[in-house]
Structure formats: C-alpha cells, structure tokens
Amino acid sequence: MKLKVLIADKFPEKYIQELKDLDLEVIYEPKLGENDLPKAAEDVDILVVRSTVVNEETINNSKKLNLIIRAGSGVNNIAISAANKKGIYVANCPGMNAVAVAELTIGLMIALDRFIPDNVADFRNGIWNKDKYSKGKGLKGKTLGIIGVGNIGKEVAKRALAFEMNVYGKDISRIEGVQIKDFSEMDQLLPLCDIVTIHLPATPQTKGLFNKQMFSYMKNGAYLINTSRHDIIVEEDLLEAIKEKNLRVALDVFKGEPEGKSGEVKSPLQNNPNIYVTHHIGASTEQAQDAVAEETVRIIKHYVHSGVIDHWVNRAKVTDAKYQLVVKHYDKPGVLASVLDVIRQGNINIEEIENIIFEGGIAACCTMKLKLPATAEMLKQISENPNVISVSHVEI
Numbered sequence: 001m002k003l004k005v006l007i008a009d010k011f012p013e014k015y016i017q018e019l020k021d022l023d024l025e026v027i028y029e030p031k032l033g034e035n036d037l038p039k040a041a042e043d044v045d046i047l048v049v050r051s052t053v054v055n056e057e058t059i060n061n062s063k064k065l066n067l068i069i070r071a072g073s074g075v076n077n078i079a080i081s082a083a084n085k086k087g088i089y090v091a092n093c094p095g096m097n098a099v100a101v102a103e104l105t106i107g108l109m110i111a112l113d114r115f116i117p118d119n120v121a122d123f124r125n126g127i128w129n130k131d132k133y134s135k136g137k138g139l140k141g142k143t144l145g146i147i148g149v150g151n152i153g154k155e156v157a158k159r160a161l162a163f164e165m166n167v168y169g170k171d172i173s174r175i176e177g178v179q180i181k182d183f184s185e186m187d188q189l190l191p192l193c194d195i196v197t198i199h200l201p202a203t204p205q206t207k208g209l210f211n212k213q214m215f216s217y218m219k220n221g222a223y224l225i226n227t228s229r230h231d232i233i234v235e236e237d238l239l240e241a242i243k244e245k246n247l248r249v250a251l252d253v254f255k256g257e258p259e260g261k262s263g264e265v266k267s268p269l270q271n272n273p274n275i276y277v278t279h280h281i282g283a284s285t286e287q288a289q290d291a292v293a294e295e296t297v298r299i300i301k302h303y304v305h306s307g308v309i310d311h312w313v314n315r316a317k318v319t320d321a322k323y324q325l326v327v328k329h330y331d332k333p334g335v336l337a338s339v340l341d342v343i344r345q346g347n348i349n350i351e352e353i354e355n356i357i358f359e360g361g362i363a364a365c366c367t368m369k370l371k372l373p374a375t376a377e378m379l380k381q382i383s384e385n386p387n388v389i390s391v392s393h394v395e396i
C-alpha cells in the first residue's frame, strides 16, 4: 500500500509532483486549518505543514501518523509533547528560509529609519510631506543587537556588517560563523543598541522575554524588529514602552495573527503610528518557498528509502543512559537475541541501541546505552557466546 502524504499548507506544484513521482499518495489541501486537521490527518502517514497548527487532537486522533514535517523553521505550531507520547517524528527545514527572513529584517530596518510605509500611505492619500519624512538617521555606524544568532540571525549579521553597522549578538550557545561581539547579558547589550532584532524560537524560556524590564534597558528612540514569534514580546509592555521611550517597532508576527491566508485582522497594534506590521511574510519569497519544499521532499525521500529522519527535532537530547555496552559479534541469526536476553534477565532498560555491520557482512558491532550497569556475571555470560568477538562496558 502506498504511503499517504497530506500537505496542509501552500506548497509549490513542482515539488508536489516530485512526491508523486516517489510513488506516494499525495493529498494537497492548502486551505485546511487547525480544526480540520484531526479528521483530515486521521489516516495519513506523513503530514506536511507550514504555519497550520497541528494540535493534540490531530495527533491523538491519528491512526497511522509517523512523521510531521514543518516546511519551515519554527515548530511551535506542532503539539510536540503529544507527538512524543505516540512516537511520531517531528522534523523541520532549518536554514532554508533564513535568507528570506534576513532580507525582510533589513527591509524593516530601512523602512523604520526612512518611514517608507508612511511615505507611501500619504502619497496614496494625496499628501506630500518631504519635510516630515526627511528625518532618517542613517544606518552606517549604528549599533545592531541580534537576539538569537542562529540561521536567520547570522544572515542578518552578514548583511548588517555590509552596511558598516556595529553588530552585536546574544545567544544561549556560543556564536560561531560570524564575526560579531558576543554578549552574555541583555542588560549589558540592550543599552548599547540603536536597533534590536529578535530571531529566537518560541520556547518556554523565550516566552515573554521582551517585557517591561527588557524595554527598560533599551535606548530612547531605539528601533525594535521582531520577525520570530509574537509570544517573545509582551505586547502590553511594548505599547507602554513605545509611549515612554518613543521606540519604533516593526513586526512580522503579532498576537491574534489570523489562521487563514486572507481575511480580516484586528489588533491593538493597528493604530499605533510607531508600529509597522507585515503579514508574516518572512519566509514567503519564491526562493525560500522552493528551498523549503525541496528540503521537505528530500526529508521524505530519505525517510522512505532508509528510515532515517533528517532534522528530527523531537529526539531526546538527553536520555537516562549512564553506561555503554559495545558487543562486537559475528553477524548471524540469534546472536543479538542472546545478548539482549542476558540484559533482559538483569532487568536493565536499554535506552538506545545501534547495530552496524562491517564491510563483507561477517562481523557487526552493537552499541547499547544502558540505564544501569551490566554486572560482571552478565558480561561474562555475553563473552562466553562463541559468536561474540569482544565486549566492552564503560560508564558514560
């Protein structure tokens, strides 16, 4: 039976055809929303989404779902904890839309500095106002703080350096691959910045990070750009900070973003002249959508042909494994079963296991990560198997 793939978001035609060519049953329903998915994904094997929400009900209701691919970067629209409980893989396409978001970020930076959207709006309303709009500060030599220097943050850094800006960054990991000054504390970094741009994932640690306190560190009149996720900013505190500090703000994401691709929108940010909002278009260039789709097809192809999940995001980062047992053995039926039987008798849980065959198919190596140590007696029993070549056991 063919594997069934549901694509529940906009996806370029060319790549849908590539999936069909893989002999998969492909259902393309780009208009499905969060509430349609529990039914629509009930008997699919692979679900592909962009920002469409895959909630707990969709996951719990699914009968065969094995892989969810976020055709994009942020996976916060997927109920990962529910997927973990059912052993459903979640993967994304890291870096594939980074340039597009970086380009929008630079665009927003210039838009803020030169009041481009207001220029256009006035012109459309028959108003000429060269005087009012001739107050750009210029970007050269200004200090930019990049919060979250991952795939997107790095692309922003490269472009800002080409603009001859001072570029500083803040990340939980060491910043590598771009030559920018790495700050560990926000209260040290934010007061220096003329412009702050946020490129963090939405996680419990980043939720509400930009609150009253963070805004208190920012310079009067600074620009703030957020193209990541709305939850990182406390919008009420932002509105206050705009009043108090005359911050100017550009957002590609905001609270209450409509689920559909078109329709009405209502937000308290709407009538604030210091705020520009774009329509969550960071990833929506032709180039980025093609790159993301190509990567999605590649992930599916690799999974179908080898069972390997690339960019698997819900693999346990740490397990309870404390010991490693490596058994080299002749690759014959029953050898591994006998080794596993010894471990079972010792009531030890194997957290991870991998068996790799040497060229020629005569010998193999099985690496097991164990929760508890194997006893000397167990190791002796395993070694005594004539088909076992060697045994090593270490604490990890």
Ligand SMILES: NC(=O)C1=CN([C@@H]2O[C@H](COP(=O)(O)OP(=O)(O)OC[C@H]3O[C@@H](n4cnc5c(N)ncnc54)[C@H](O)[C@@H]3O)[C@@H](O)[C@H]2O)C=CC1
Residues within 6 Å of the ligand: 072, 073, 074, 075, 094, 095, 097, 098, 101, 147, 148, 149, 150, 151, 152, 153, 170, 171, 172, 173, 199, 200, 201, 202, 203, 205, 206, 227, 228, 229, 252, 253, 280, 281, 282, 283, 284
């Ligand atoms: N507006 C749009 O259309 C798009 C928005 N995004 C958003 O941008 C976010 C970032 O995207 P990428 O750069 O592709 O992700 P990434 O995973 O490459 O980079 C995120 C960086 O944030 C850092 N980070 C995570 N938690 C942190 C914390 N608590 N404090 C400091 N640093 C932390 C990570 O170490 C990493 O370097 C995505 O998670 C997504 O929410 C992504 C693509 C398109």
Ligand SMILES: O=C(O)C(=O)COP(=O)(O)O
Residues within 6 Å of the ligand: 050, 051, 052, 071, 072, 073, 074, 075, 097, 280, 281, 282, 283, 284
């Ligand atoms: O990749 C991401 O994280 C994005 O936010 C892009 O969203 P989209 O695929 O355009 O709905």
